[in-house]
Amino acid sequence: MEVIYITIGVSILVAVLFFAAFLKSLKSGQYEDTYTPSVRMLFDDELVKPTKNTKTNNKQ
Amino acid sequence: MDVCYHCGNDCEDNSLKIEQKYFCCNGCKTVFEILHQSELNCYYDFEKTPGSIPNDIKEKYGYLDHEEIIGKLTSFSDDTTSVVQLYIPTIHCSSCIWILENLHKLNDGIVTSTVNFPDKTVRFTYKNKAITLREVVELMSSIGYEPYISLDDTEGTKNKVDKTLIYQVSVAAFVFGNVMLLSFPEYFEVDEYWLNQYKYVFRGIMLVMSIPVVFFSARDYFVSAYKGITHRILNIDIPIALGIGVLFVRSVVEVAFDIGSGFFDSLTGLVFFLLLGKFFQKKTYNYLSFERDYKSYFPIAVTKINEDGEESIPLQNIKKRDRLLIRNEELIPVDCILISGNASIDYSFVTGEAVPVVKESGAKLFAGGKQTSGAIEIEVVETIAQSYLTQLWSNDVFAKKTTKSIKNLTDTISKYFTIAILSIATIAGIYWSFIDVRIAVNVVTAVLIIACPCALALSAPFALGNILRIFGLRKFYVKNADTVEHLAKIDAIVFDKTGTLTSTNNSKITYIGTELTADEQVILKCLLRASNHPLSRALYQYLPVDYKKLEVHNFEEVLGKGVAATVGEVSVKFGAATFVGADKARTNNTVIYIQLNGVVKGYYELRNEYRENVPLVFKALAKEYTLVVLSGDNDGEQVYLEKILPKGTQLIFNQKPEDKLNFIKRMQSDKRVLMIGDGLNDAGALMQSNVGISISEDINVFSPACDIIMDAKLFQKLPDYLRYAKKTVLIIKMSFGLSFSYNLVGMYFALTGQLTPVIAAILMPLSSITIVIFVTLCTNLLTKK
Numbered sequence: 001m002e003v004i005y006i007t008i009g010v011s012i013l014v015a016v017l018f019f020a021a022f023l024k025s026l027k028s029g030q031y032e033d034t035y036t037p038s039v040r041m042l043f044d045d046e047l048v049k050p051t052k053n054t055k056t057n058n059k060q
Numbered sequence: 061m062d063v064c065y066h067c068g069n070d071c072e073d074n075s076l077k078i079e080q081k082y083f084c085c086n087g088c089k090t091v092f093e094i095l096h097q098s099e100l101n102c103y104y105d106f107e108k109t110p111g112s113i114p115n116d117i118k119e120k121y122g123y124l125d126h127e128e129i130i131g132k133l134t135s136f137s138d139d140t141t142s143v144v145q146l147y148i149p150t151i152h153c154s155s156c157i158w159i160l161e162n163l164h165k166l167n168d169g170i171v172t173s174t175v176n177f178p179d180k181t182v183r184f185t186y187k188n189k190a191i192t193l194r195e196v197v198e199l200m201s202s203i204g205y206e207p208y209i210s211l212d213d214t215e216g217t218k219n220k221v222d223k224t225l226i227y228q229v230s231v232a233a234f235v236f237g238n239v240m241l242l243s244f245p246e247y248f249e250v251d252e253y254w255l256n257q258y259k260y261v262f263r264g265i266m267l268v269m270s271i272p273v274v275f276f277s278a279r280d281y282f283v284s285a286y287k288g289i290t291h292r293i294l295n296i297d298i299p300i301a302l303g304i305g306v307l308f309v310r311s312v313v314e315v316a317f318d319i320g321s322g323f324f325d326s327l328t329g330l331v332f333f334l335l336l337g338k339f340f341q342k343k344t345y346n347y348l349s350f351e352r353d354y355k356s357y358f359p360i361a362v363t364k365i366n367e368d369g370e371e372s373i374p375l376q377n378i379k380k381r382d383r384l385l386i387r388n389e390e391l392i393p394v395d396c397i398l399i400s401g402n403a404s405i406d407y408s409f410v411t412g413e414a415v416p417v418v419k420e421s422g423a424k425l426f427a428g429g430k431q432t433s434g435a436i437e438i439e440v441v442e443t444i445a446q447s448y449l450t451q452l453w454s455n456d457v458f459a460k461k462t463t464k465s466i467k468n469l470t471d472t473i474s475k476y477f478t479i480a481i482l483s484i485a486t487i488a489g490i491y492w493s494f495i496d497v498r499i500a501v502n503v504v505t506a507v508l509i510i511a512c513p514c515a516l517a518l519s520a521p522f523a524l525g526n527i528l529r530i531f532g533l534r535k536f537y538v539k540n541a542d543t544v545e546h547l548a549k550i551d552a553i554v555f556d557k558t559g560t561l562t563s564t565n566n567s568k569i570t571y572i573g574t575e576l577t578a579d580e581q582v583i584l585k586c587l588l589r590a591s592n593h594p595l596s597r598a599l600y601q602y603l604p605v606d607y608k609k610l611e612v613h614n615f616e617e618v619l620g621k622g623v624a625a626t627v628g629e630v631s632v633k634f635g636a637a638t639f640v641g642a643d644k645a646r647t648n649n650t651v652i653y654i655q656l657n658g659v660v661k662g663y664y665e666l667r668n669e670y671r672e673n674v675p676l677v678f679k680a681l682a683k684e685y686t687l688v689v690l691s692g693d694n695d696g697e698q699v700y701l702e703k704i705l706p707k708g709t710q711l712i713f714n715q716k717p718e719d720k721l722n723f724i725k726r727m728q729s730d731k732r733v734l735m736i737g738d739g740l741n742d743a744g745a746l747m748q749s750n751v752g753i754s755i756s757e758d759i760n761v762f763s764p765a766c767d768i769i770m771d772a773k774l775f776q777k778l779p780d781y782l783r784y785a786k787k788t789v790l791i792i793k794m795s796f797g798l799s800f801s802y803n804l805v806g807m808y809f810a811l812t813g814q815l816t817p818v819i820a821a822i823l824m825p826l827s828s829i830t831i832v833i834f835v836t837l838c839t840n841l842l843t844k845k
Contacts (some may be wrong), residue, residue: 004258012238012265019234026226036177039154040161 068109075432078733110155114204115792120668124194142188151180170300211355228277232332243325266324296474303512326820333828337521350539382440395447405429415650481511506815510806515799523835535771538554543767547785556737557691562668569602573662581605673776680779682706791838802827
């Protein structure tokens with residue numbers, strides 16, 4: 001049953017890793033603006049819209 | 061009538077259009093053209109009518125050419141790139157985000173722009189060789205996103221958000237979760253070979269993990285308890301710190317001497333729940349500012365007129381006798397004398413009075429007014445710190461930093477609570493030491509552990525935190541949790557009049573004189589349309605006839621005076637009394653005189669309209685509170701106010717900002733005062749009062765330092781909000797009762813020496829969670845109706 005030392009060790013190590021990752025994201029300011037990115041990710045498609053299309057749409 | 065494709069306002073006629081799209085004004089049309097040229101049409105796809113009307117800025121941002129000022133505004137700058145963060149009040153939808161993040165398409169000089177929507181800020185990175193800060197700001201303004209730059213931006217460091225609490229909570233949460241799992245096997249107390257062999261490893265890990273919780277996460281409780289003792293105040297943190305300390309020491313001793321498994325689960329859980337309560341209570345509205353003083357209103361620089369031309373100088377460098385040029389829409393930063401130009405000063409920031417005042421040259425102008433008709437030249441009388449308005453801030457009230465500390469509810473109770481548990485622990489210790497010293501130590505520590513007022517300390521934060529959140533959803537923005545408690549204790553309410561009881565948006569217009577025929581009104585309306593003066597616009601909206609385009613000759617608008625023109629056969633003059641040649645009417649309100657063919661017909665009187673629900677609100681409040689109306693104006697409205705307000709309402713007029721402050725101070729000798737105001741002239745009174753509410757038509761723009769910012773549209777809800785605050789305090793008191801009963805149960809186990817880790821681990825979270833559920837449910841139910 002000595003394997004328990006390894007399993008517990010590994011499980012705590014994984015937990016600590018995730019915790020460190022969380023602290024890092026907190027420090028880098030990921031949680032400061034939780035709204036804008038949710039809108040921003042929807043924009044990318046519109047950027048490449050060719051001009052002609054927009055014009056014909058407007059005339060309809 | 062169509063609505064403007066850009067901003068959504070009604071178009072008065074359909075003369076401005078591009079491809080079936082109508083615009084309300086040239087400004088909106090220009091923005092559309094700019095965006096259309098740069099293929100940024102998508103702006104109009106995300107949201108319907110997302111735009112706002114661009115302001116005419118001209119030379120307004122001339123001061124941004126100053127190296128010194130640029131240096132203060134930019135957060136980073138080297139030879140090629142600069143970074144600046146600007147506050148843009150008009151950000152309101154996803155189209156705004158899109159256009160502001162695509163600004164590089166409009167100008168190559170901008171490298172990136174990142175929007176922070178909740179804060180309404182944009183961070184620009186731009187090539188300072190290709191584009192100057194002034195050009196960036198002007199580019200933004202040209203598309204209707206004028207940034208708001210004030211004196212405040214250049215002074216001091218921005219207060220960084222303190223993240224320590226978040227770190228503390230996350231450490232406690234992490235450890236709590238892991239310790240719970242590790243201590244689980246021992247709950248069952250089975251004498252099994254496997255468990256007996258490995259329990260030392262489990263206990264060791266728990267001990268190591270608990271160390272950061274005690275010394276980092278719970279640090280503030282020890283500090284606060286120490287401070288409490290040195291100041292001889294028995295605050296709630298003393299029993300908490302005692303509980304945490306005893307828990308930790310006893311657990312370490314138990315593990316070290318192999319007596320038991322310790323209480324690490326309870327310890328970490330306790331700290332986690334306590335910090336969670338703290339976190340919950342700390343609701344912040346990062347887009348609102350409760351600390352504004354005059355600096356947030358004032359511009360950074362003004363234009364000084366030298367003998368050899370104009371130069372823009374920082375506000376601090378203004379000296380007496382300087383000549384300054386104030387352009388249209390600029391704020392007058394100091395007390396001064398008008399030298400030349402047509403002064404029409406809008407004092408709405410200061411007094412809440414929306415109608416501009418016309419001044420003749422030689423008149424004294426006070427700081428805080430906004431010029432609304434063309435440029436004027438002024439001579440400085442007082443420097444910025446000595447001006448009539450700004451010297452209010454040298455009053456003592458502003459010197460002491462937010463020490464309105466009436467003891468809060470929890471602290472009041474904790475005094476008795478601390479004394480009670482300390483005496484119980486002592487008595488129990490003495491009693492048991494006659495029987496068995498070992499058990500005595502056990503019992504004393506158990507009492508301190510179980511009495512640790514976790515549930516007690518949680519009731520107020522969760523109740524107040526939740527009510528703060530509910531208030532926020534209803535556009536009643538409270539600065540912090542303590543304010544709710546103060547609000548519940550109020551027994552007198554003082555109202556400012558102009559801008560608070562009256563609405564700045566609507567004015568009531570009445571006509572006095574010889575009745576005008578419909579044709580005459582049409583002529584008037586036609587001329588009013590051509591004038592840009594705010595009074596003209598108000599009257600234009602009011603006249604009940606349809607607009608018709610007429611042949612106009614000799615149109616002449618004298619800034620700050622009035623308009624003269626000939627329409628067909630009729631010569632028309634309207635405006636100030638002297639301009640029209642009328643006798644001044646005996647009224648305190650703003651009037652527009654009308655003269656047709658050389659005969660004075662009469663005048664339109666503009667009066668600020670009281671908010672619809674003023675009589676109702678006063679009636680509802682009169683039962684419980686002493687009500688006072690405190691106005692800076694003269695007593696012209698006294699008779700009317702006496703008629704609509706309930707008997708017993710004190711009406712006091714002619715109050716200077718300083719008088720208002722002193723009035724509140726006198727009143728506080730026997731009353732707790734709530735002040736409701738809006739302008740900068742109320743700032744002193746708002747600060748002095750126990751709770752200051754600043755009422756605002758647009759919560760994003762202007763509000764002086766206060767405790768609560770309230771949306772003016774919800775004025776009629778005021779009695780409800782006050783009732784909610786009172787009921788919340790009642791709920792907290794009820795939950796105190798509940799948490800005491802948990803303590804009694806725990807005390808039974810502790811005193812009889814039966815407290816095992818399992819019981820502690822069940823009782824502690826159970827009491828905390830039920831308290832949290834209780835207060836949250838109650839506060840939600842309270843505000844449901």
